[in-house]
Amino acid sequence: MTTGYLQAGSGARFDRGPTGTEQLSPAVACLVVVDVLSFTTSVTVAVESGTRVFPYAWRDASASAFADRMDAQLAVGRRMAGSASPWSLSPVALRDAPFTPRLVLPSPNGSAISAAAGGSVVVAGCLRNPTAVGRWLARHDYGTLDRRVAVIASGERWPDGSLRPALEDLLGAGAVLAALRKQRGGPLSPEAATAAACFEATPDVIAAVTAGASRQELLSGGFPDDVGIATKLDASDVVPVLTNGAFTPAG
Structure with a gap:
């Protein structure tokens, strides 16, 4: 990959998915990961309740071993949640589950991106907290040429495993960048x-996400209420920051 793809000359940058993260991560001081209908909304809900959330790329035997090492509960798939394992990527399930101080939350999208982000500061952004994230970034001088930030729309997956750009993640990333620009004024890459x-040009963000393909996927899977939690714009002042391997509230 040539340096021409790094959006040089801009303090705030935007890209999508694991490959975009891989390319931009070495060139920035901070990554904001946005995965609206699963990972980062779930992280925000969990961190609001006082849970430390450990990202992990895959939900397999290695994830169980990792959770044991971290002395943490392991979240399961949405459809696997039950009384024995009530924690999952569903924000509704996490809100209603018993409190756990430490949780491993695997996913192939936002969680995998967060876990592989390298040396950058990593922040979980979503539609619930874009103004808080924008203010936190500006307060710490992220978004300047000296402390560059990349906002990553995680996206979803097509059945063949390739990246499916997701409307809700574009809007969530745009909300963070718009909030940062209001605080700092730029320079944003094109x-x-x-x-x-x-x-900013979407007249009704909630309606757009509710009508979008990802919501239809959740609806067919029996999780319509997750969208309601995920689209509560600026409902949270919590800024989850990856610290010592786990997302915790920013100081």
């Missing part, structure tokens, strides 16, 4: 400015 403009 990609980041366009993501912010998409959010």
Whole structure:
């Protein structure tokens, strides 16, 4: 990959998925990961309740071993949640589950991106906390040429495993970038400015996400209420930051 894809000359940048993260991560000081209908909304809900959330790429035998090492509960798939394992990627399930101080939350999208982010500061952003994230970034001088930030729309997966760009993640990333621009004024890359403009130009973000393909997927799977939690715009002031391997509230 040439350096031309790094959006050089801009303090705030935007890209999608694991490959975009892999390319931009070495060039920035901070990554904001956005995975609206699963991982980062679930992280925000859990961290609000006082849970430390450990990201992990895959839900397999290695995830169980990792949870044991971290002395943490392991979240299961949405459809696998029950009385024995009530924690999952469903924000509704996490809100209603018994409190656990430590939780491993695997997913192939937002969690995998967070776990592989390297040396950058990693923040979990979503539609519930974009203004809080934008203020926190500005307060710590992220988004400047000296402390560059990349906002990543995690996306979903097609059946063949390839990246499916997700409307809700574009809007969530745009919301964070728009909030940062209000605090700092730029410089946003053309990609980041366009993501912010998409959010600002959407007359009803909740309606757009509710009508979108990802919500239809959740609806067919029996999880319609997750969208209601995920689209409560600016409902939270919590900024989850990856610290010592786990997301905790920013100081």
